Structure formats: C-alpha cells, structure tokens
Amino acid sequence: MKINEHYRELEQSYLFSTIAKKVAQFTQEHPEQEVIRLGIGDVTLPLCGAVVEAMQQAVAEMGQKETFRGYGPEQGYDFLKQAISDYYGEQGIAFNLHEIFVSDGAKSDVGNILDLFSTQNKVLIPDPVYPVYVDTNVMAGRPITYLNATADNGFLPLPDPAVKADIIYLCSPNNPTGAVYTHAQLEQWVEYARAQNAVILFDAAYEAFIRDPSLPRSIFEIEGAKTCAIEFCSFSKTAGFTGTRCGYTIVPEELQFEGMHLNAMWLRRQTTKFNGVPYIVQKGAAAVFSPQGRAQTRENINYYHENAAVLADALREKNIWFTGGENSPYLWMRCPDGKSSWEFFDFLLRKAGIVGTPGSGFGQNGEGFFRLTAFGDQENTRKAALRLKEVL
C-alpha cells in the first residue's frame, strides 16, 4: 500500500487547529486569564428566529409519516435553489435551477470541485489566502503559482498576462485581508481567464458584508464570467450557519472545456459522492431569504459591522495600518514594532488575552500581519478594543 506522498508537503496541521491547540495550552497554564477569541471567523450570534421557526416546522414534518422525507436530491431541493436564484435575480443575474448546487458549505465544495480538473493544471493562488485553496491543491500535487498580494497593491493583486494559469482562485471580500475587488478589477480577471482558457474559482462567502453598493457581490456581475467562473457561497457567515452547515455553488451551463460541460461533471460528481444537505437545514437556509429572515440576518450583520468599527477605531487611535473592516468582517493589521505574525500572536495572547490569527498562516506575504475578526460577542469585542489600546 502506498500513501499519497503529497501529504508530506503539507504543514503539520491546519492553521486553525494549530491556533486552537496553542490557546488550549495557554488557558490550561493561565486559568485566571479571560481569553477573548477573535481568531477563527466563527459567528457568535444564534440562528435568527425565522430560520429556527422554519427548521422546527421541518423537524415536525420529518416526524409525520405523510410528510417524512428520506434521501433528497443530491444537488438540493428546488425550494432553496429557487430562493437562491431569486436572490441573484435581484442583482440582475439569471440562473436556471440546475446551475445551482446546494452544499454543506463553501469549504467542502472549494476542495471537492478539484475532482473536475486534471492534476496537471497550473493553479494561480493569491498570497496571503484562505489556506484551503493551497492545501487542497498540495494534496493533489498540482503546481501552484503564487500571486503577490501586498500593502502596495492594497492586497488586491491583478492578473499578469505573462503568467500562465488554468485554475485561478479569487476571494472577495477577501479572507484574510478584508479587501474587496471593484467591478473594473474583476473585469480584468475575467478577461485574463478567458484569454488563458482558465477557470476562476470565486469564493463569495463574505458577500453579505459588502455595504458599498458600488462593489460587486458576485463574479457574475461581470460580463462574460459565466463562461469562465464558478462561484461558491455560504450561509455560514451570512446567517450564522457555521455549525449548521449549508452553502451553494453556482456552475453555469456555459462552462465548457474540451467538449465537457463542468455543470454536468459536477452533477455527476455530487450524485456519486454526496447525498445532499438535510431537509431540515435546507428549510432553515430558505428562510434566510424570507422577508423576516432577511431583516433578521441584516441585523446580525450590522452587529458584526459595529464590532469591526470598534476594532478599527482602536487601531486608528494607535496609528496601526490595516485594511478591511468596512465591507468585510475581517481586519488585517500590520504587526507593531516589526514583530513577526507569530510573535505578535504570543504577545497579544499573553499581554491582553486576545486570540487573533497570524498573517503568516495565510502565506508568505502575510508575515508581519495579523487578522482580527468582528464575529465576536459585542461586549467582548469592546473589551478587546480597550485591551488593544492598552498594550499597543
């Protein structure tokens, strides 16, 4: 038996597992220190009333012979796909229901989609980046070219026509930097992808945090994107589904390579390897799009925006350079006093009891930077802002 040798090339553990282990050790050694967690982007507000009610109703249906459901369609129930399609429709983007695939979250699909592509493909990944894009390609042994995202380009790198790519990862609003591409910038990406006969894997998991109406929330706002892009989205951050698990992936029928439709391939892949998201969860997800669901999730997003503003004020007061926090739940700050990302992680944990995420965990260009999330509890976030001001 031979193992997949590429696993030897991975970091020993996934970034957020490493952080969790370090924090667990710290709290064991310092039980007196109250720790505020602004590390992993995990929500703290509960599911909203509309979602809970819809799920309770679905649970009741599952308990009655007449309304019980067994296996559902692997690609999701029509009631949820219709709600998603209507949501895009409001932005002037039309999809047929078979172009929408309901999943258990963006992370799984971002990894699983690679089943459709040859391991010979050249992958272009911005650095710093959500580690899943890198790790899933390392596991498959695909050659990766990194694209430098730096303070100089506002952490929004643009394509270089001289660089060859087959698969391109973009995330906007960006995790970890919180930076958001404009329409004009995404147009450059679509043009580049089409010229290269490449596919863009566009992660829109944070689209609901965009407040500036001039910024694109979907790659499909760009003309021509349906011929070169797949979009991943999630209810995790929009509606507090990090523990409930539901997301969706849009694979336009126009996507055709070497005579094969990616939409048909993805359907084939999902029907073979996935049995769909639970009916109860899909009912909850559909309620996110109801008028009450929308108002309630908007309130929760505003709450996180307020947290971001509190953290941003603290950084401004201390003259710390940062991006994000405006149209994103993440703030990406430069570590003070020339500290490395992990040095600052240890410093902040020891001196202020605050957990953040070291920028270097997202790639080489993240070294010397640090990510804070606005997903914390409001009282704790205010406390964290005060502590930041004290120790910075």
Ligand code: MLT
């Ligand atoms: C993060 O903190 O980067 C995210 O929570 C990770 C994720 O969404 O999987």
